[in-house]
Amino acid sequence: MTNASGRLTPLKPKTGTRPGKKINETDVPNYINNSEDKSENSSISKADSSLFVGSVEKGFSVLHAFSRSRKPLSLTEIASETGMGKSAAQRFCYTLVQLGFLERDESSRRMRPSAKLLELSHTYLASNPISSIAAPYLLQARENSGEAVNLALPMEQDVIYIARLSSSNSHILHPIVGGRAPMFCTSSGRAYLSTQTPEDIERILDASDLTPITRHTITDRAEILKRVDDVTINGYTTACQECIVGELTIAAPIWGADGLGVGSVNICVTRPAWTEERVIDELAPIVCQTAHNISLALSN
Amino acid sequence: MTNASGRLTPLKPKTGTRPGKKINETDVPNYINNSEDKSENSSISKADSSLFVGSVEKGFSVLHAFSRSRKPLSLTEIASETGMGKSAAQRFCYTLVQLGFLERDESSRRMRPSAKLLELSHTYLASNPISSIAAPYLLQARENSGEAVNLALPMEQDVIYIARLSSSNSHILHPIVGGRAPMFCTSSGRAYLSTQTPEDIERILDASDLTPITRHTITDRAEILKRVDDVTINGYTTACQECIVGELTIAAPIWGADGLGVGSVNICVTRPAWTEERVIDELAPIVCQTAHNISLALSN
DNA sequence: TATATTTGTATTGCAATACAATACTTAGTA
DNA sequence: TACTAAGTATTGTATTGCAATACAAATATA
Numbered sequence: 001m002t003n004a005s006g007r008l009t010p011l012k013p014k015t016g017t018r019p020g021k022k023i024n025e026t027d028v029p030n031y032i033n034n035s036e037d038k039s040e041n042s043s044i045s046k047a048d049s050s051l052f053v054g055s056v057e058k059g060f061s062v063l064h065a066f067s068r069s070r071k072p073l074s075l076t077e078i079a080s081e082t083g084m085g086k087s088a089a090q091r092f093c094y095t096l097v098q099l100g101f102l103e104r105d106e107s108s109r110r111m112r113p114s115a116k117l118l119e120l121s122h123t124y125l126a127s128n129p130i131s132s133i134a135a136p137y138l139l140q141a142r143e144n145s146g147e148a149v150n151l152a153l154p155m156e157q158d159v160i161y162i163a164r165l166s167s168s169n170s171h172i173l174h175p176i177v178g179g180r181a182p183m184f185c186t187s188s189g190r191a192y193l194s195t196q197t198p199e200d201i202e203r204i205l206d207a208s209d210l211t212p213i214t215r216h217t218i219t220d221r222a223e224i225l226k227r228v229d230d231v232t233i234n235g236y237t238t239a240c241q242e243c244i245v246g247e248l249t250i251a252a253p254i255w256g257a258d259g260l261g262v263g264s265v266n267i268c269v270t271r272p273a274w275t276e277e278r279v280i281d282e283l284a285p286i287v288c289q290t291a292h293n294i295s296l297a298l299s300n
Numbered sequence: 301m302t303n304a305s306g307r308l309t310p311l312k313p314k315t316g317t318r319p320g321k322k323i324n325e326t327d328v329p330n331y332i333n334n335s336e337d338k339s340e341n342s343s344i345s346k347a348d349s350s351l352f353v354g355s356v357e358k359g360f361s362v363l364h365a366f367s368r369s370r371k372p373l374s375l376t377e378i379a380s381e382t383g384m385g386k387s388a389a390q391r392f393c394y395t396l397v398q399l400g401f402l403e404r405d406e407s408s409r410r411m412r413p414s415a416k417l418l419e420l421s422h423t424y425l426a427s428n429p430i431s432s433i434a435a436p437y438l439l440q441a442r443e444n445s446g447e448a449v450n451l452a453l454p455m456e457q458d459v460i461y462i463a464r465l466s467s468s469n470s471h472i473l474h475p476i477v478g479g480r481a482p483m484f485c486t487s488s489g490r491a492y493l494s495t496q497t498p499e500d501i502e503r504i505l506d507a508s509d510l511t512p513i514t515r516h517t518i519t520d521r522a523e524i525l526k527r528v529d530d531v532t533i534n535g536y537t538t539a540c541q542e543c544i545v546g547e548l549t550i551a552a553p554i555w556g557a558d559g560l561g562v563g564s565v566n567i568c569v570t571r572p573a574w575t576e577e578r579v580i581d582e583l584a585p586i587v588c589q590t591a592h593n594i595s596l597a598l599s600n
Numbered sequence: 601t602a603t604a605t606t607t608g609t610a611t612t613g614c615a616a617t618a619c620a621a622t623a624c625t626t627a628g629t630a
Numbered sequence: 631t632a633c634t635a636a637g638t639a640t641t642g643t644a645t646t647g648c649a650a651t652a653c654a655a656a657t658a659t660a
Contacts, residue, residue, distance in 0.1 A: 027442065030394035042403065050393040050640085055647070060399060063423060070427040075608060089651055090609075093352040099360060100455075109608065109656095113424040115453050115460050120363060121421035122478025124413040127370040135473035152414050160415050170611070173435040178422025222331075350611085353647070355618070375637065387620055390638075409627095556643065 055092075058084060062092045063101065063113065072110035097166075106140040113176045121178060130262070131163045134254075134294045138165055138265065139289040145267055145283055149290070152188040152251075153263040155180060159188045167269075184208045186225050187239040187251035188264045191291075194231035194252045195261020201228065216241040235288045238276055246271045250283050252291035257299040264290045321343035331344035332512045355392075358384060362392045363401065363413065421478060422579040430562070431463045434554075434594045438465055439566065441590040445567055445583055448474075449590070452488040452551075453563040455480060459488045467569075477538040484508050484524050487539040487551035488564045491591075494531035495553045495561020501528065516541040535588045538576055546571045550583050565591045 065081035073081065079089035086205060093111055093243050096102040103114045125131055133153050142149045142165040152159040158180040166173055183189025184205060210219045218224055218239075231237045236252045251266035267283045322425040324580060353451050365373060373381065377391035393411055403414040412467025425431055442449045448467040452459040458480040466473055493501050510519040518524055518539075531537045533572035536552045551566035567583045 018496065050617090051391050051638095052398060053355050053359065053391050053395040054357035055353050056395045059353065059356035059359065059401060060401075063420060066427050067419065067423040070433065072427075076606090077439075082359060084650060086608090087651095088647080090355065091346030091351050091353050091647070095353040095356045099357060101360075113420075113427050115424060115428075115462050117420045117424040118456060118460060118462055119367070119480065120413075120417045122475065123363060123367040124415060124417040125475035125478070127366050127372075127413050128415075131473065136471045139471055139473070145619085147564070160418060162415050162418055171436045171439055173431065173439070173465075174424065175431065177427040178418035178420070178425070179420065191552060350646090355646085365626095376635090385620065386637090387622095388618080389620070 013048060058082070058088065059092055059096060062089070062096060063117070066113050071103060072112040074106065074110050076110075078111070096257040125162075127251050130298070133297050134163065134265075137290045137293040137297065138163060140286070140293075141165075141265065141267065141286050142168065144286050147283070148268045150176065150188065150266050150268060151263065151294075152182070152186075152192070152266065154189075154192050154261075156260055157184075158182055159186060159264070161188075162263075182208055182213075182241055184210060184215060184219075185239060185242040186266075187237050188266045190224070190228045190239065191231050191251035191253040191264035191266070192261055193228045194237070195255065201225070214241055214245050217247070218242060223235045235291075236280075236282070236284045238279060240276050241271070248274055248276060248279050250279050250287050252287045254291050255295040262295075262298065265294065314592055333562070358382070358388065359392055359396060362389070363395060363417070367407040372405065372408065372412040374408075374410050392571050425462075430598070434463065434565075437464060437590045437593040437597065440593075441465075441565065441567065441586050443467065444586050445556050447583070448565050450476065450488065450568060451563065451594075452492070452566065454483070454492050454561075455488075456492065456536075457484075457504055458482055458484060459492060459564070461488075462563075481543055482508055482513075483541040484510060484519075485513060485539060486566075487537050487549040488566045490537045491530045491531050491551035491553040491564035491566070492523070492561055493528045494537070495555065507552070513543050514541055514545050516545070518542060534584070535591075536580075538575050538579060538582045541571070548576060548579050550579050550587050552587045554591050554598070555595040562595075562598065565594065 007009045024295050043269060049071060055113065061082045061084075062078055065078050068279060069077075073101065075089055075093060076086065078084075078093060079086045084092070085177050093102060095278065097104050097111065100116045102111045103276055104111050130153075131151065137150050138151060140151065146168045148167040149165045151163040153161075159182075160178065160180050161176045162178075164174065164176045181189065183193055193204065196204070205224065210221075218227070227237050229237075231253060236250055238250045247270055250268050251264045252296050253264050254262045256262040265287055267279075267287050271281070292296045357549045361382045361384075362378055365378050368381065369377075375389055375393060376386065378384075378393060382389065384392070393402060397404050397411065400416045401414055402411045404411050430453075431451065431453050438449050438451060442465040446468045448463050449465045451463040452461050456462075459482075460478065460480050461476045462478075464474065465478045483488065483493055493504065495525065496504070507520060510521075512519050518527070527539075531553060536550055537558065538548065538550045540548045547568060547570055549566050549568045552563045553564050554562045556562040565587055567579075567587050569583070571580060
């Protein structure tokens with residue numbers, strides 16, 4: 001209900017005032033994301049320029065519905081998940097099935113994401129050199145530590161993981177690539193935050209939902225800022241069980257050629273085999289060295 | 301030019317005959333992809349049901365443009381790559397930038413795919429258990445072989461790789477996940493083909509572009525079919541330098557609970573350290589065992 | 601087995617949206 | 631400074647996407 005676009009009353013007049021529009025009062029092109037009204041309520045709704053193609057957004061919003069509930073969804077479930085009407089849901093599901101991004105089980109009539117979505121991630125990975133550049137150093141870090149190593153980039157108030165090397169003795173592959181986690185409570189996020197100006201940090205924290213995820217999640221702003229400052233002092237920061245109980249992580253920031261923060265490397269271990277002290281003793285040098293090497297490699 | 305939708309003459313009449321349409325002569329629902337007219341010429345154009353939302357397709361076609369040329373693209377390049385007009389390209393680029401799937405470099409004004417695309421792959425991986433189920437066996441295979449292990453699923457006339465474990469001593473991470481390769485000239489593809497009926501195999505080969513990729517690519521249908529048959533006899537098949545010069549691969553099929561082929565596992569090594577004989581001697585048992593274990597795990 | 605209810609599918613008129621055309625602006629070159 | 635090419639903004643038009651709705655199929659209930 002209460003679709004984010006405010007499409008509540010069907011047939012609302014909305015007298016066709018599209019042509020005419022407000023005549024670009026500023027001198028900054030429409031392209032710039034000059035919307036400070038971020039994240040209204042749900043996922044949908046972004047821009048309202050006359051250039052914006054709403055159907056594209058709706059298509060992605062159907063796909064996004066599957067990242068919340070990870071089960072196959074029926075048409076009506078998709079309609080209610082996305083806040084679209086049944087007709088619209090029907091249209092977009094039909095389209096996405098035709099395009100191959102959703103698969104339909106003919107007996108249950110439920111849809112689920114198809115492997116074709118991986119093609120899109122491949123498009124990103126193949127056209128963006130960062131993960132290839134970082135790869136050798138990440139592999140080295142995994143070899144030196146024996147533990148899981150991740151590469152993360154900032155995305156709004158979150159970090160998004162773009163590469164993962166699982167620990168040498170792991171027997172599962174955590175599908176973390178493409179996953180997001182809040183900056184404020186991850187070592188990756190705090191490492192990245194340390195590359196930002198105090199104003200930007202404030203802005204990101206303001207926009208963050210500081211609800212604790214585990215009972216160890218640090219939500220006190222002063223304490224978060226202190227941990228971010230730690231990076232400037234020591235070169236790394238840790239987060240212990242703040243996202244996942246039993247998980248300890250340590251991260252260091254990656255800098256780009258332009259002197260701006262790019263993302264971060266983190267190493268990820270579990271209790272009780274590891275303690276925070278041991279993480280700092282053994283992994284801090286590795287994670288710092290790795291981040292440093294990647295930063296250098298990015299500048300060449 | 302000659303956009304696949306036949307949108308050649310601007311302002312062509314196309315007298316508004318949309319409502320009315322042909323009244324579903326068959327009894328098979330519109331959802332079923334009953335179009336045999338596959339892959340006309342370029343990438344665009346699929347269905348023409350009144351349910352189909354063309355803008356969604358166009359959005360994806362813009363993203364797809366980046367998988368051909370892996371560099372950042374300007375607006376006009378995107379327009380010509382996709383066959384859309386400049387206006388349409390503008391709209392879809394604007395939309396995709398707003399949604400965060402494309403990033404704009406303000407100085408060069410070029411766009412490139414953003415890491416947010418990885419979220420979509422995560423949606424797939426998280427809602428589809430196959431890669432998690434297969435993971436322990438793939439890890440085991442990598443441990444036993446020390447070499448790169450891949451998991452592939454069929455997609456039209458190609459296979460798409462949905463998981464990759466790089467070889468123990470590799471210092472690069474080949475971004476192969478989400479990548480596609482033709483079935484006819486890959487060991488993975490042939491292993492999958494062996495699970496299909498002769499008619500389906502013929503159909504897939506008919507639809508395939510049998511142009512050789514390297515000078516070792518086998519394009520003779522009888523020879524391809526023989527290699528596919530090998531799987532039935534021996535449980536595995538090989539492909540040597542047919543896609544990448546210097547690369548030898550061996551694959552075995554994965555079967556689902558319903559007795560239908562699901563995909564395949566392959567192990568991937570390089571010359572001159574390896575020869576086809578050594579691959580068969582040392583890796584065939586591993587790849588067969590792995591595929592068998594995954595098939596069993598999928599049935600439980 | 602019949603009836604009710606829910607879910608999926610198909611159709612249609614309406615109007616809002618996406619488009620081509622085009623004018624305008626900026627950047628890059630001569 | 632003019633010239634050219636590329637990017638950006640605007641607008642009328644009609645195509646497209648939508649809600650509403652009718653129809654069908656499946657599932658639940660009696």
